[in-house]
Amino acid sequence: MIKLISTFITRYLEENNSSLIKTDLLKIQYTLEVILGNLFDFVVILLIFLGLNKVPILLLSYVILISIRPFMGGVHCKTFISCLFVTTMYFIMVMLFTTLAPKLNNSFNIIFFTISFIIVAAYAPCRNLKRPVKNKATLKIISLISLTFWIVVFFTLPNVQICNCIFASIFIQILQIIIINTKGVLSNAKIYKHFFSYTS
Structure with missing residues (x-):
């Protein structure tokens, strides 16, 4: 799911910004995966710790x-x-x-x-x-x-x-x-x- 979202955003940027080269796009996709993955991890873990008080x-x-x-x-x-x-x-x-x-x-x-x-x-x-x-x-x-x-x-x-x-x-x-x-x-x-x- 995270990879699909980051790929979708990266492809959108690729289609709408011709100045971005392949290396830039790979960096953007990796960064998006890290940010979205960490955010999802934190939300799940926060819910667990809320339950544990x-x-x-x-x-x-x-x-x-x-x-x-x-x-x-x-x-x-x-x-x-x-x-x-x-x-x-x-x-x-x-x-x-x-x-x-x-x-x-x-x-x-x-x-x-x-x-x-x-x-x-x-x-x-x-x-x-x-x-x-x-x-x-x-x-x-x-x-x-x-x-x-x-x-x-x-x-x-x-x-x-x-x-x-x-x-x-x-x-x-x-x-x-x-x-x-x-x-x-x-x-x-x-x-x-x-x-x-x-x-x-």
Whole structure:
């Protein structure tokens, strides 16, 4: 459905704007697919969290996500349905950890965020087959600034749920960076058929 709508709009632009070349049209279609897909995902997930009465957690997690993922990169699913499923599971896992986990040990937190900072400094931004990484140095710097901001917030605020939400969101993001950078190593393993075949 998303692809049909984006294709329809792109063809309309092609027919009514002769200055657009094929590369421009491909970029427009990809951008439309991303925007429409993300919008639909968000609406579906918002309805789920409305039913669970956990909208504040969703909104906080979403803010964290959009402040780090566009710069660090992450796992991309190959189909819209798999993307919706993975995104929904992402927010549900963050919600469960946010509401159920106790306050974590401070020493553990320091170790975790230190390792996270090193991983981001070494491997972000992640490559994306559909959208090649440009300005890698700039994206890396922004990634580190964004991560640092959330680390400062984490150690400043006393609210356990907010801290758990920050921790879980960053943990899943760092996990994606690790997965992408070990994809080649694991390409011959069984996990490839069950996970990597649905992502890019």
